[in-house]
Amino acid sequence: MVKRNLRTQFILAFALMLFGFGMAMQLRSHERVSERLEAQSDSDLVEIIDTLDHEVRVIRDELGDTNVKLAAFKNSESSNQEMLEKAKSEIVELQQFSGEKKVAGPGIAIRIKDKQHLLTGFDLRQIVEEFRSLGAWAIAINGTRLDYRSNFYRKSGVVFLDEQKLKPDYRIEAIGEAKLLYQTVTMARGIRDKLNTLNGITVKITRGDTIELGRTKNRSKWQAAHNDSELQKK
């Protein structure tokens, strides 16, 4: 019994020794920190506070810089979006201008009756050139949309436009400034007067707020011209 009690006491002593050891370690460490702080003179403490203030300022500056960068990044993102939208709209405009897309707008329509088949491709081309010089955006003859490569030719007494047969009556439609187009066509010694002088030809001109023109047909593959980068490759 006494032996068991002694062993218990030793176990408790060992546990308390561990506790005491830990407590002493903790006390010493705590004292060391306190001493270190107490050892600092007023000027040292001021310096420490100053250093901490400086660090706070540096961190605030960095935060400000980061916010500025973030704002710049957001702006560039929105300007990229704007550029993309602008590019898309330019592509659509170019497609409309080159005849790859249907278009609609104000303009004029000329109906030419040619009972004796007097008109040639040259005559039609002259009318088209007149419209182009007046700034027409889109032109079509008998529903065939013209583009920058369109050509007229006459074969066996028949006029062809981009391999499409053109038969009278001719209907020439142009989208642009309707008033300007109309006035130019109808002015004295203008297209109307010139055509009217020809035998068997009658001309009817109408202005419209919405003239619809389809896309070009029979587009041939781009062959003749190449851009700079393609030329350099060759």
Next chain:
Amino acid sequence: MIPILGLVAGIALGLILNVPVPAWMARYLGIALLAALDSSFGGLRANLEESFNERLFIGGFLVNTTIAGLIVYLGDNLGIEIYLAAVVAFGVRLFQNLALIRRHFFKVHHWE
């Protein structure tokens, strides 16, 4: 008497060796010390009541100190001061054990 000598020896050893405790470990050691103190008082009480069990004591001592440290670690990581729960629990038990030890002495010395 022997346990008190053990305590004194431990304190003396700690003061002499002067082992530095890193700042981050201070809280862990603090709560572990509280757990160790609680277990030690529990052991003293059990010894006075003649119900001391070595295995229970050693197991309790080790498990309590370890779990106390883990609670502090968990609290630090969760941002909740869970260690307060351990402090309260160990503190209450400590005073209960102290009260029982005191009563035992009163009884032995017929001071009641």
